[in-house]
Amino acid sequence: xxxxSVRDLRTHFISRDIDNRVRVAAALNxxxxxxSAGEVLGLVGETGAGKSLTAxxxxxxxxxxxxxxxxEVVFDGASLLDMAPDDLNRxxxxxxxxxxxxxxxxxxxxxxxxxxxxRVHQAHRRVARPAARERALEMMAxxxxxxxxxxxxxxPHELSGGMxxxxxxxxxxxxxxxxxxxxxxxxxxxxxxxxxxLDLLRDLVARFNMAAIVITHDLGIVAHYCERVAVMFAGGxxxxxxxxxxxxxxxxxxxxxxxxxxxxxxxxxxxxxxxxPPPDLYNLPGGCHHRDRCRYARDVxxxxxxxxxxxxxxxxxxxxxxxxxxxxxxxxxxxxxA
Amino acid sequence: MxxxxxxxxxxxGLTKRFPVGRTGQVVxxxxxxxxxxxxxxxxxxxxxxxxxxSTIGRAMLRLTEPSAGRIVFGGRDITHLPAxxxxxxxRDMQIVFQDPWSALNPRMKIGSLxxxxxxxxxxxxxxxxxxxxxxxxxxxHLSPEFLARHPSDLSGGQLQRxxxxxxxxxxxxxxVLDEPTSSLDLSVRAGILELLAEIRTQTKAAMLFISHDxxxxxxxxxxxxxxxxxxxxxxxxxxxxxxxxAHPYTQSLLSxxxxxxxxxxxxxxxxxxxxxxxxDMPSGCAFHTRCPVAQPDCRSVEPGQVAIxxxxxxxxxxxxxxxxxxxxxxxxx
Numbered sequence: 001x002x003x004x005s006v007r008d009l010r011t012h013f014i015s016r017d018i019d020n021r022v023r024v025a026a027a028l029n030x031x032x033x034x035x036s037a038g039e040v041l042g043l044v045g046e047t048g049a050g051k052s053l054t055a056x057x058x059x060x061x062x063x064x065x066x067x068x069x070x071x072e073v074v075f076d077g078a079s080l081l082d083m084a085p086d087d088l089n090r091x092x093x094x095x096x097x098x099x100x101x102x103x104x105x106x107x108x109x110x111x112x113x114x115x116x117x118x119r120v121h122q123a124h125r126r127v128a129r130p131a132a133r134e135r136a137l138e139m140m141a142x143x144x145x146x147x148x149x150x151x152x153x154x155x156p157h158e159l160s161g162g163m164x165x166x167x168x169x170x171x172x173x174x175x176x177x178x179x180x181x182x183x184x185x186x187x188x189x190x191x192x193x194x195x196x197x198l199d200l201l202r203d204l205v206a207r208f209n210m211a212a213i214v215i216t217h218d219l220g221i222v223a224h225y226c227e228r229v230a231v232m233f234a235g236g237x238x239x240x241x242x243x244x245x246x247x248x249x250x251x252x253x254x255x256x257x258x259x260x261x262x263x264x265x266x267x268x269x270x271x272x273x274x275x276x277p278p279p280d281l282y283n284l285p286g287g288c289h290h291r292d293r294c295r296y297a298r299d300v301x302x303x304x305x306x307x308x309x310x311x312x313x314x315x316x317x318x319x320x321x322x323x324x325x326x327x328x329x330x331x332x333x334x335x336x337x338a
Numbered sequence: 339m340x341x342x343x344x345x346x347x348x349x350x351g352l353t354k355r356f357p358v359g360r361t362g363q364v365v366x367x368x369x370x371x372x373x374x375x376x377x378x379x380x381x382x383x384x385x386x387x388x389x390x391x392s393t394i395g396r397a398m399l400r401l402t403e404p405s406a407g408r409i410v411f412g413g414r415d416i417t418h419l420p421a422x423x424x425x426x427x428x429r430d431m432q433i434v435f436q437d438p439w440s441a442l443n444p445r446m447k448i449g450s451l452x453x454x455x456x457x458x459x460x461x462x463x464x465x466x467x468x469x470x471x472x473x474x475x476x477x478x479h480l481s482p483e484f485l486a487r488h489p490s491d492l493s494g495g496q497l498q499r500x501x502x503x504x505x506x507x508x509x510x511x512x513x514v515l516d517e518p519t520s521s522l523d524l525s526v527r528a529g530i531l532e533l534l535a536e537i538r539t540q541t542k543a544a545m546l547f548i549s550h551d552x553x554x555x556x557x558x559x560x561x562x563x564x565x566x567x568x569x570x571x572x573x574x575x576x577x578x579x580x581x582x583x584a585h586p587y588t589q590s591l592l593s594x595x596x597x598x599x600x601x602x603x604x605x606x607x608x609x610x611x612x613x614x615x616x617x618d619m620p621s622g623c624a625f626h627t628r629c630p631v632a633q634p635d636c637r638s639v640e641p642g643q644v645a646i647x648x649x650x651x652x653x654x655x656x657x658x659x660x661x662x663x664x665x666x667x668x669x670x671x
Contacts, residue, residue: 046523047494146611160612161387190386190550192609195594199608217524220553220596224604243600261525262598263553277493 009071045232097172103164114152162193241314352407382559438497449485495526
């Protein structure tokens, strides 16, 4: 069952420059994807690709100069973009929960963690304090915080990074959300802690039949914890599909580069064409945005790339979808694909 | 440690304790670490946060005063060198930090930033310094047009290249790299790693590469040391460590690593509990509180280093003697 569906979402940063001319940064360009119950979707891409902005646009957390200028976001049958702020407030923290990257700055340093959990619950449910506290203890146990009865009155600064992240996840779960958005939930945590948090997340998704979006730049997390992945570049999704298919058969040149840059596949000493500056969002090139960084680019790339369905659920936005030359032969295969 | 050239740097029994306020308690950040790095060798150092990685790197360069132990650099004992004389050492030992945004003065131009070490350490005419600065920029694959710009105009990867250019400006014999790629994107990270490998072959500098990312460290290191609570629990050539991790902590650390390949089956050894506080160190083997193969002895006896094979692979675990150190194998080896 589809919980969230995003179609052609466009977010722009609209500001004025020093000469009072309007400047528009096209930060999200026609982002489309959906997530179903019990599924973990990985959203990957480099810094500035628009991963976090996508999450913020969905939840209505944008601040000026950022603004959603087009598209639609349907959550559980309701259109989020047309919703009144009060209605949206009722959803956020309740049916839609978010876990952000930095657990320490997301907790109120002057409030005991139990109290913070209780507040989230009471903001959305008419429950008495004892019941809310009971619920808080239950959720703390569910996220694997040892000895919840003594930890519930701890201050945020008394927690380690891993524990603080568990508290944030517990907070997200307080109202049994249908959709959980985790923005870099383990960046900055140690590998052993990261593994525990991700195991927990996956178990919770299965147990409560939630839909989850995990925003990350770590392909290891995608490979082992996500069912599907959407690869973002310059504010657009360039490729999306089941994790196995994307790793086996990356069909967008950017996805290929991204996968080739993982430490497992990188060989020191071989000349590579990885990376490059991201395109200027104020002045995006027409046609394919990846054109300037793409070694397969041809004249046809000046036209907007088609959205090609390669296999079931495996979609690629590229003129050469499905017939990119093999990486080894790429250097010599000039024009072969055109 | 196997033979070869005279080590560039040799650290023995390095210990660092930080006082906790006025309580009289101390944080045992580094507890008797010994290691050495030869010219042209890259030693990888892994461990979780708080395991003492950065403190070791800094103490090695005398940026932090060690509480005990000895640091021999280029055959010379520098442990108690007065602060004034350490400045001259800096031209031979350099460091690259994790966060290039805060490592560079935002008010200086890139050219002055790269030229600064030359200004401080080398006696040369301004014109020669300008030429050398340009050459350095080219060596780190940075276009000379950036030299007139400020750090705010550059991306993270470009700034890290500036930091590396600064570090190699005086041809140091030792470079400490403290998580140099952790704050960078995947594709940018790849470029920096390639650059470091290139510099290593060109300059034959000894490198200490500190990271918590196992994939990166595997790629760049010749040898790896694994730290837990300020102690080296295992030391081995890179391939040995990944193929035959001997210490239970190394095994669980490696098993928590997520390779970017969905086909790799991961057999996870989940560690119970959290890292104990370095203020209140566990007795005996510091890992016994979380170790799945711990025995009563581990609580009281501090394990010594045991050699495994002849390649310089060493681990500090009591269970190696009876073969019980491998998690999941239950006893006999």
